[in-house]
Amino acid sequence: MAQEKEVVIRRLKTAKVMNQFMADYYYELDEASKSDNKKVAWCTSVGPAEILRGMGFYTYFPETHSAMLGATRMAVDLIPKANAVGYSPDICSYLTADIGAFLEGITPLSRAFPGIERVPKPDVLVYNTNQCRDVQDWFAWYAQRYDVPLVGVETYRNVPEVTPAHITSIARQMENIVEPLEKVAGRKLDMDTLKEAVALSRECSDLWEKCLAAAAAVPSPLTFFDGTTLMGPAVVGRGTQKAIDAYKLLLEELEERVAQGIGAIGEERYRLYWEGMPVWGRLSMHSKLFAGLNANVIASTYCSSWIFTALDPAEPFESMARAYTELFIVRSDDYKEKYIQDKLEFFKCDGIIYHDAKTCPNNTNCRYGMPQRLEKKTGIPSLVINGDLNDLRLLSDEQTKTNVEAFIEQLEERK
Amino acid sequence: MTTKTKARANPERAPLFVGVDVGSSRTKVAVLDARKNLIGYDIRKSGTDFTATADAGLEASLTMAGGDPQDIAYAVSTGYGRKNVAYSKETKTEIGCHAKGCYHYFPEAITIIDIGGQDNKIIKLDEAGRRLGFKMNRKCAAGTGAFLEEMSARLDIPLEEMDGLARNSREMVKLGSFCTVFSATEVLENIRGGKRIEDIVKGLFFSVIKRVLEMDSLSEKVVMTGGVVAHNPFLVEMTAFQIGRSVLVPRHPQLTGAVGAALYALDLGQEV
Numbered sequence: 045m046a047q048e049k050e051v052v053i054r055r056l057k058t059a060k061v062m063n064q065f066m067a068d069y070y071y072e073l074d075e076a077s078k079s080d081n082k083k084v085a086w087c088t089s090v091g092p093a094e095i096l097r098g099m100g101f102y103t104y105f106p107e108t109h110s111a112m113l114g115a116t117r118m119a120v121d122l123i124p125k126a127n128a129v130g131y132s133p134d135i136c137s138y139l140t141a142d143i144g145a146f147l148e149g150i151t152p153l154s155r156a157f158p159g160i161e162r163v164p165k166p167d168v169l170v171y172n173t174n175q176c177r178d179v180q181d182w183f184a185w186y187a188q189r190y191d192v193p194l195v196g197v198e199t200y201r202n203v204p205e206v207t208p209a210h211i212t213s214i215a216r217q218m219e220n221i222v223e224p225l226e227k228v229a230g231r232k233l234d235m236d237t238l239k240e241a242v243a244l245s246r247e248c249s250d251l252w253e254k255c256l257a258a259a260a261a262v263p264s265p266l267t268f269f270d271g272t273t274l275m276g277p278a279v280v281g282r283g284t285q286k287a288i289d290a291y292k293l294l295l296e297e298l299e300e301r302v303a304q305g306i307g308a309i310g311e312e313r314y315r316l317y318w319e320g321m322p323v324w325g326r327l328s329m330h331s332k333l334f335a336g337l338n339a340n341v342i343a344s345t346y347c348s349s350w351i352f353t354a355l356d357p358a359e360p361f362e363s364m365a366r367a368y369t370e371l372f373i374v375r376s377d378d379y380k381e382k383y384i385q386d387k388l389e390f391f392k393c394d395g396i397i398y399h400d401a402k403t404c405p406n407n408t409n410c411r412y413g414m415p416q417r418l419e420k421k422t423g424i425p426s427l428v429i430n431g432d433l434n435d436l437r438l439l440s441d442e443q444t445k446t447n448v449e450a451f452i453e454q455l456e457e458r459k
Numbered sequence: 460m461t462t463k464t465k466a467r468a469n470p471e472r473a474p475l476f477v478g479v480d481v482g483s484s485r486t487k488v489a490v491l492d493a494r495k496n497l498i499g500y501d502i503r504k505s506g507t508d509f510t511a512t513a514d515a516g517l518e519a520s521l522t523m524a525g526g527d528p529q530d531i532a533y534a535v536s537t538g539y540g541r542k543n544v545a546y547s548k549e550t551k552t553e554i555g556c557h558a559k560g561c562y563h564y565f566p567e568a569i570t571i572i573d574i575g576g577q578d579n580k581i582i583k584l585d586e587a588g589r590r591l592g593f594k595m596n597r598k599c600a601a602g603t604g605a606f607l608e609e610m611s612a613r614l615d616i617p618l619e620e621m622d623g624l625a626r627n628s629r630e631m632v633k634l635g636s637f638c639t640v641f642s643a644t645e646v647l648e649n650i651r652g653g654k655r656i657e658d659i660v661k662g663l664f665f666s667v668i669k670r671v672l673e674m675d676s677l678s679e680k681v682v683m684t685g686g687v688v689a690h691n692p693f694l695v696e697m698t699a700f701q702i703g704r705s706v707l708v709p710r711h712p713q714l715t716g717a718v719g720a721a722l723y724a725l726d727l728g729q730e731v
């Protein structure tokens with residue numbers, strides 16, 4: 045029988061630091077939620093977190109919780125619970141898994157962080173539809189359940205170029221949410237704290253960007269699969285010094301690996317780009333599958349979604365408006381195509397994998413001919429795999445495996 | 460369904476190169492000599508014990524080839540159960556094996572349409588036989604062999620009679636649905652509506668073709684393979700009509716994956 049070969053994946057030491065960061069973060073939130081005088085805001089992952097910091101809110105990001113539901117595979121049993129109360133299996137499985145978990149009264153936080161029994165209760169919910177409309181529906185459900193205010197920013201979609209008109213409109217919307225937030229916070233927005241949060245977010249973003257860029261080295265010190273968990277602090281901790289400290293350590297380790305020529309996997313013969321969301325419940329399986337074929341998935345659009353280069357403390361609202369509108373997910377296909385093309389070149393990729401995530405059209409970019417157009421332009425082969433971020437009922441592991449193996453065979457023929 | 464003539468043992472034929480394609484429905488074995496001649500083969504139901512089926516298939520193919528297990532220089536397995544073949548030294552994907560097998564018969568730039576038991580594939584090759592890209596059908600079995608099997612069971616028509624029935628259709632019934640379950644409902648509605656079974660079966664063939672053609676665009680030369688193609692020549696004719704040009708079919712359309720695996724075995728066996 046053909047021998048299965050041993051798969052070598054070199055874990056980063058700093059992953060432990062990131063895990064500790066997340067533990068501290070959740071314990072702090074838990075404590076805030078139990079106290080009488082601390083306020084908790086729920087925020088979408090690319091929502092205006094800095095404003096919340098400017099008012100002293102403890103900020104919780106439900107998407108990170110949903111990703112945990114996916115990674116622990118708890119989502120599979122929870123999604124149907126939300127389906128049963130009217131949330132279709134065809135919509136965002138972050139939403140359905142999260143609402144399902146709430147209905148069942150369970151959370152992966154209690155498994156990961158003993159002592160935490162439930163997600164922190166919100167005093168207010170804040171969304172930005174820059175990523176999708178689902179977040180608004182999702183938060184609206186909780187606003188009703190908890191009977192707390194819901195405020196948000198409604199963004200443009202499919203933006204080719206971010207214009208001053210976009211910025212003005214979004215900046216005004218952001219300013220408009222300040223007053224209702226102040227009411228909940230019981231205090232005024234402190235402009236100095238806001239500016240500081242914007243400055244810290246920017247620094248965190250710059251460091252995270254450098255960490256991701258380290259993957260341009262051959263061999264790459266990093267994999268996309270590592271990136272999906274290492275990015276935790278960039279999502280939940282942006283605007284804090286602690287996140288910056290964590291990324292400084294990560295960058296140091298990555299640079300050390302690059303200097304020593306140490307790659308993240310045993311042998312890196314093929315370098316791949318991942319477009320779309322991870323399949324959370326299959327992170328480990330996928331990372332082994334690729335590494336076992338000597339292929340390193342080194343870069344992705346997804347992990348780069350928490351880079352906010354436009355943030356500028358001198359102009360907090362305008363720069364937030366720009367940073368949160370400039371994002372890939374908000375942009376037109378022309379922009380997206382050019383963006384991916386540049387990444388393929390920068391990271392010296394041999395191929396690109398598109399994840400067609402059934403329940404997230406917003407992070408799925410292979411449904412309007414992009415793979416074909418990009419392949420024609422760059423000559424870089426592509427593969428589309430069908431799956432989902434959280435709903436494992438929507439994928440076939442065997443098909444994914446065969447597709448990926450066949451794709452690597454195809455790349456091998458070209459070498 | 461395979462008719463086999465027992466070839467005489469011929470010491471000059473050794474070494475032998477074996478390819479095994481363990482599909483979800485059938486297991487196919489091909490034995491090649493060093494000159495790439497197909498000298499033995501076998502097709503049987505995969506069942507649940509893939510290892511035993513692959514063993515039995517090998518034994519039958521070797522008997523046909525007039526060879527012995529010790530003549531095997533190299534064996535490669537492919538397909539859904541590729542990891543379960545005890546005597547295989549290497550595995551390759553069915554995409555790779557179909558490509559290699561088809562290019563062996565038609566060495567030019569081709570698009571391969573393989574309609575298998577549980578999945579369909581479209582593979583594009585350049586004139587040197589290199590893969591330009593490939594597509595496998597999505598999770599659903601609509602448009603695959605499993606779809607026709609399901610329908611034959613529901614209509615209570617033996618699978619092997621479907622081709623003849625479709626050929627005798629006078630006015631095809633159009634089925635609109637994507638999904639196997641919905642199609643079954645549509646079929647029942649048509650039966651209730653008094654439609655002829657021949658016309659319904661042709662409609663089923665047409666829906667298989669539609670599912671396949673929407674997977675990818677086709678290049679000039681099209682080759683069709685797979686069990687469904689092997690047993691339903693009329694489906695090939697319908698496809699040719701649909702795409703407006705003739706379709707190439709290798710001599711043993713169901714064996715192409717196994718032949719491709721055997722050709723890989725030949726490459727690898729000669730390397731060692």
Ligand code: SF4
Binds near residue numbers: 139176178179405
């Ligand atoms: S972007 Fe996709 S995964 Fe994220 S919340 Fe929206 S629909 Fe869900």
